[in-house]
Amino acid sequence: MSGLRELLDGSSLEVAPRLLGAVIRHGAVSVRLTEVEAYAGEQDPGSHAFNGPTPRNQVMFGPSGHLYCYFVYGMHVCANVVVGPPGDPAAVLLRAGEVVDGHQAALQNRPGARHHDLARGPARLCRALGIGLQHNGCDLQAGPILLEVGERHPDSAIASGPRVGLRRAPDRPWRFWLDGHPSVSAYRPAAPLKGPS
DNA sequence: AGGGTGATTAGG
DNA sequence: CTAATCACCCTC
Numbered sequence: 001m002s003g004l005r006e007l008l009d010g011s012s013l014e015v016a017p018r019l020l021g022a023v024i025r026h027g028a029v030s031v032r033l034t035e036v037e038a039y040a041g042e043q044d045p046g047s048h049a050f051n052g053p054t055p056r057n058q059v060m061f062g063p064s065g066h067l068y069c070y071f072v073y074g075m076h077v078c079a080n081v082v083v084g085p086p087g088d089p090a091a092v093l094l095r096a097g098e099v100v101d102g103h104q105a106a107l108q109n110r111p112g113a114r115h116h117d118l119a120r121g122p123a124r125l126c127r128a129l130g131i132g133l134q135h136n137g138c139d140l141q142a143g144p145i146l147l148e149v150g151e152r153h154p155d156s157a158i159a160s161g162p163r164v165g166l167r168r169a170p171d172r173p174w175r176f177w178l179d180g181h182p183s184v185s186a187y188r189p190a191a192p193l194k195g196p197s
Numbered sequence: 198a199g200g201g202t203g204a205t206t207a208g209g
Numbered sequence: 210c211t212a213a214t215c216a217c218c219c220t221c
Contacts, residue, residue: 037216039216046216047216048205048216051206051207054205054206055205056204056205056206070204070205070216071203071204071205072203072204072205072215072216072217073201073202073203073204073215073217073218074201074202074203074204074215074217075201075202075203075217075218076202076217076218078216078217080216093216095216121217121218122216122217123217123218124217124218163216164216164217165215165216165217166216167214167215
């Protein structure tokens with residue numbers, strides 16, 4: 001019945017592109033995912049779980065299909081879908097999407113935003129959906145945040161490239177997006193490491 | 198192009 | 210305890 005388990009079956013690298021077109025919903029607001037990034041847990045220097053379990057990342061070590069939310073840069077919340085079996089802290093970061101329902105409510109969460117900017121960027125996506133730290137660990141099959149299977153996209157519609165904003169492992173092309181979609185966030189390389197120039 | 202903001206983490 | 214870092218957004 002729930003195609004959700006099939007959707008989330010496999011490594012984060014397999015699941016990430018498959019999540020494009022899926023819908024994440026909270027209350028009145030529904031967002032169709034257009035951009036995601038894969039994180040490979042303890043094998044991935046760019047992952048929050050690279051150095052093993054900590055209080056913050058413990059949700060990623062749990063079962064798949066739950067939401068991992070974290071607070072960053074003093075003001076922003078971002079959200080991941082946990083994938084992989086318990087003990088394997090893999091996840092997919094929800095980077096951007098298009099609001100397909102609840103436009104009015106989303107606009108209240110992000111006053112003044114243009115339609116294609118409402119959920120353009122991981123922190124904006126959470127803001128538009130009203131996702132906060134209180135939703136960390138939420139079961140996406142039970143709510144209040146829900147993940148729903150969406151339309152399938154052919155591989156030819158999906159582009160990939162380097163992940164955004166990482167200083168560690170910036171070369172892995174583990175970011176996936178629907179090619180040409182206006183809600184896809186702009187790529188910015190991370191600031192260079194401090195040191196001799 | 199630059200600043201804001203504060204939790205989280207590793208290290209002494 | 211301290212200091213560096215940070216999967217970002219906004220305004221200039």
